[in-house]
Amino acid sequence: MQPGTPDNEWREDCAPRRVLDLFSSKWTSMILHVLDTRLEGCARTGVLLRSLPGISKKMLTQTLRDMEASGLVIRRVYGTVPPAVDYTLTPLGKRFVELIDLLYGWGRDNADALDALKAKKGEGA
Amino acid sequence: MQPGTPDNEWREDCAPRRVLDLFSSKWTSMILHVLDTRLEGCARTGVLLRSLPGISKKMLTQTLRDMEASGLVIRRVYGTVPPAVDYTLTPLGKRFVELIDLLYGWGRDNADALDALKAKKGEGA
DNA sequence: CCGAATCCTACAGGATACTG
DNA sequence: CAGTATCCTGTAGGATTCGG
Numbered sequence: 001m002q003p004g005t006p007d008n009e010w011r012e013d014c015a016p017r018r019v020l021d022l023f024s025s026k027w028t029s030m031i032l033h034v035l036d037t038r039l040e041g042c043a044r045t046g047v048l049l050r051s052l053p054g055i056s057k058k059m060l061t062q063t064l065r066d067m068e069a070s071g072l073v074i075r076r077v078y079g080t081v082p083p084a085v086d087y088t089l090t091p092l093g094k095r096f097v098e099l100i101d102l103l104y105g106w107g108r109d110n111a112d113a114l115d116a117l118k119a120k121k122g123e124g125a
Numbered sequence: 126m127q128p129g130t131p132d133n134e135w136r137e138d139c140a141p142r143r144v145l146d147l148f149s150s151k152w153t154s155m156i157l158h159v160l161d162t163r164l165e166g167c168a169r170t171g172v173l174l175r176s177l178p179g180i181s182k183k184m185l186t187q188t189l190r191d192m193e194a195s196g197l198v199i200r201r202v203y204g205t206v207p208p209a210v211d212y213t214l215t216p217l218g219k220r221f222v223e224l225i226d227l228l229y230g231w232g233r234d235n236a237d238a239l240d241a242l243k244a245k246k247g248e249g250a
Numbered sequence: 251c252c253g254a255a256t257c258c259t260a261c262a263g264g265a266t267a268c269t270g
Numbered sequence: 271c272a273g274t275a276t277c278c279t280g281t282a283g284g285a286t287t288c289g290g
Binding site: 026027056058059062 | 282283284285286290
């Protein structure tokens with residue numbers, strides 16, 4: 001390890017950080033997952049809204065836009081009177097969901113171990 | 126949502142959320158990665174501190190404690206005069222790093238696509 | 251129906267100082 | 271050396287409202 005060299009790969013513009021940003025958004029991975037698992041890769045705003053209990057319109061749009069910018073989804077607008085918009089999973093997004101699902105699977109696998117954390121966080125009384 | 130069936134799997138106590146919590150911590154995955162990649166699965170506090178430029182002592186300890194509670198690392202204390210403590214990666218933790226690295230690999234693979242997001246975020250002027 | 255703008259709160263996370 | 275306590279800030283993200 002050279003002196004002066006940022007020996008690590010955490011320099012702000014590195015892949016890990018980018019992934020971290022994507023993944024740590026509260027909704028990104030959920031949207032992707034739902035889109036992939038239950039909506040066959042494409043859905044309108046309203047459908048997504050209803051498929052993600054707890055999400056607000058604002059967060060949905062905002063997250064979706066970021067995802068679009070990252071190339072995870074494609075946004076299509078139809079110039080109809082009642083505006084229609086839908087979002088389609090890209091191959092890049094699809095690949096990402098797969099990885100996400102791996103993580104989820106791991107979580108499910110070790111739910112008991114992870115419960116400890118929940119317990120610790122929960123203790124407030 | 127009826128009292129009957131939350132059709133989705135995002136109920137607060139589900140695996141996805143737990144994983145999300147873990148992963149979205151700013152340092153958890155980095156610590157795990159460094160621990161696994163460069164420190165052979167075990168290191169003392171000071172070493173970790175130096176291996177993770179930018180992290181504060183507080184965040185290191187705090188994150189490490191959470192990780193311990195989740196069973197990702199084992200904390201060992203030696204009752205010596207200058208206190209010595211080290212953290213060892215558990216098999217669970219090791220498995221998690223592997224998945225993390227997959228994500229990182231994906232990020233590296235598609236760095237260009239993800240740059241879009243960075244660009245968008247960066248525009249403030 | 252879709253999205254943007256505004257406002258507001260909670261909390262992650264950084265700096266610092268102190269204890270054992 | 272390791273850890274805790276305190277203080278402080280940025281910001282993610284929720285509720286609401288307006289606009290096309």
